[in-house]
Amino acid sequence: MNITKWLISAVVCILAYSWAIRLHDYFYGLVTADRISLISSMIASFFLLKRVANKIEKRNEIVFVILMLLPFAIYPIIDRLVLFTQHSWLIIHLFVVLTVLGVRSLSSSRLLFFSPILYLAVFFYPFNFQKAxxxxxxxxxxxxxxxxxxxxxxxxxxxxxxxxxxxLQFSTIDGHMLREAYVQPIMQLAREESEVLLIGGDNGLVESELSKFSINLTVVPLDFEFHRFARESQNIPFQAVTNREVKIGQNAFEFLAINLNIYDIIIIDMPDPINLDYSQYYTHEFYSLIRASLKEEGVMITQSGDLYKSGDLVQRVWNSVSEAGLNTVPFQCQIPTIGHWTWVIGSKGRSSGEVKEVMSDVSVGETVWWSQEAADMIFASGKSYFTSKTSSINTLNQASK
Structure with missing residues (x-):
């Protein structure tokens, strides 16, 4: 091989290595060992495949077609394989080995000349790279x-x-458990054509479960763009409530402050209180506004976090709902992908005992997990080992600190 072919081959190998590095970094996240491993694959294949290259070098057109398709095919191949195996990274090593074999096998200067152009072109092809x-x-x-x-x-x-x-909002593995645990218990307290207010619920899970009931739904999204994104996904089924109204451009505090309607049921499905924006929806002041928007026999529900990981937060949410003048009924459920999740129901007019009695007498409709056994289980968590003994509540003043 003359010096020109050596240089062209080196350029192709460098471009192939760069493309392999980009794919590896995108799909798996690179460490130094990965870079060294890819270089080792290229060097080893250069010397070990010498005999193979000599045997196929006369098939220039076939080799060139393979080289032409290889850099463009490797992305969609990995994009599918990564769904099924954690070892799909081996395809990247196969790619660099075949590239070395290909350029060593080309004996035609005309075809060899076009190889760098093809390997450079792949960097400008509009593959669906997403930084997340x-x-x-x-x-x-x-x-x-x-x-x-x-x-x-x-x-x-x-x-x-x-x-x-x-x-993590939910997984389709056990999303049916989460949505049924969130909605089915409180809907045991509903009547036909109940007026229901959903605050948040942007991921669509709660509304999909509510679609099983004959209700009039008002939705106040936290993030309307996320609200729409979740409902337009082609891979996660979403079922909308027939009679619903979506309020856009107001946060929940603003809506409740000026709202003149009152509701049979209010469901609060907000992200965990990890920052000021979210924490305000777990405060005594917010739950007081919720109480004012409930009918006399109305009830509300909110999630209160993971019992194992944040027992103190769980107890403070329960205390805050109680301090707002609502009779509380906490319950829990082990969701495999989420954790040991908790909720609390707040009742305006009925006592905690009355609410729990109605919830315990299950009327099973179209459900996957919810049953009489599930209803008995959500109120049975053994001794209160994980919950905190704190009597403190969440306030807007604390949330702002």
Missing amino acids: QLRFYDRLESSIETRHGEAQIVQWKKDYWMYYNGQ
Whole structure:
């Protein structure tokens, strides 16, 4: 091989290595060992495949076609394989090995000359690279940036996970448990054509479960762009409530402060209180506004966090609902992908005992998990080992600190 062919081959190998590095970094996240491993694959293949290259060098056209397609094919191949195996990175090593084999096998100067152009062109091809992929080991199916944050849907095999601002919202593996635990207990207290207010619920899970009931629904989204993104996903089924009204452009505090309607049921489905914006929806002041928007026999529900990981927060949310003048009924459920999750129901007119009695007498409709056994289980958590003994409440003054 003359000096020109040596230089062209080196350029092709460098471009192939750069493309392999980009793919590896995008799908798996690179460390120094990965870079060294890829270089080792290229060097080893250069010397070990010498005999193979000599045998196929006369098939220039076939080799050139393979070289032409290889850099463009490697992305979609990995994009599919990453759904099914954690070892799909081996395809990247195969890519660099085949590239070395290909350029060593080309004996035609005319074809060899076009190889760098093809390998350079792949960098400008509009593949669907998404910067959020670096946060996940599994395939990023879709993502969106909103004025309030960002949301992603991640895929592994046939299941999906939805994230919002770094918090896992749910997984299709056990999403039916989460949505039924959130909605079915409180809807035991509903009547036909109940007036229901949903605050938040942007991920669509609660509303999909509410679609099983004959209600009039008002929705106040936290992040309308995320609200729309979740409902337009092609891979996560969403069922809208027929009679619903979505309030856009108001946060929940503003809506409740000027709202003149009162509701049979209010469901609060907000992200965990990890910052000031979210924490305000777990305060005594907010629950007081909720109470004022309930009918005399009305009830509300809010999630209160993971019992194992944040027992103190759980207790403070329960205390805050009680301090707002609502009779509380806390309950819990172990959701495998989420954790040991808790909720609290607040009743305006009925006592905690009355509410619990109605909730315990299950009327099972179209459900996957919810049953009489599930209803008995959510109130049975053993001794209060994980909950805090604190009597403090959440206030807006604390949330702002």
